[in-house]
Amino acid sequence: MLIVVFFLLFAAFFMWSAYNHMYSKEIDARLLDTVPDEFVIVTEEELNDYPALKEAIDTQSYVKANPHEWSKTIDFLDEKGSHVIKFRDEYYQIMFATA
Numbered sequence: 001m002l003i004v005v006f007f008l009l010f011a012a013f014f015m016w017s018a019y020n021h022m023y024s025k026e027i028d029a030r031l032l033d034t035v036p037d038e039f040v041i042v043t044e045e046e047l048n049d050y051p052a053l054k055e056a057i058d059t060q061s062y063v064k065a066n067p068h069e070w071s072k073t074i075d076f077l078d079e080k081g082s083h084v085i086k087f088r089d090e091y092y093q094i095m096f097a098t099a
Helices: 002-023 051-059 067-080
Strands: 025-031 063-065 084-087 090-098
Touching: 025 051, 025 067, 051 063, 051 067, 051 090, 063 067, 067 090
Parallel strands: none
Antiparallel strands: 025 063, 025 090, 084 090
């Protein structure tokens, strides 16, 4: 009986860890001090489709994003060709983190 209890506790902990890993996604935007050699331009209209990216740029801190938006944002920047962007007259390094 005790073995079954330990097994259930282990399984519950494993499922909780997997859930946290799946849903612990963050986007970060760091303002750069210098003009980078390579960057892509992102417009206000484009950012409207990526609210977590927009919030990260506005707050310049890590912003939680759901897994779908996190992946969608990575795909967007990959398609543009860089994770270094120019928005308005400033340059940002965009980073993605998981737990």
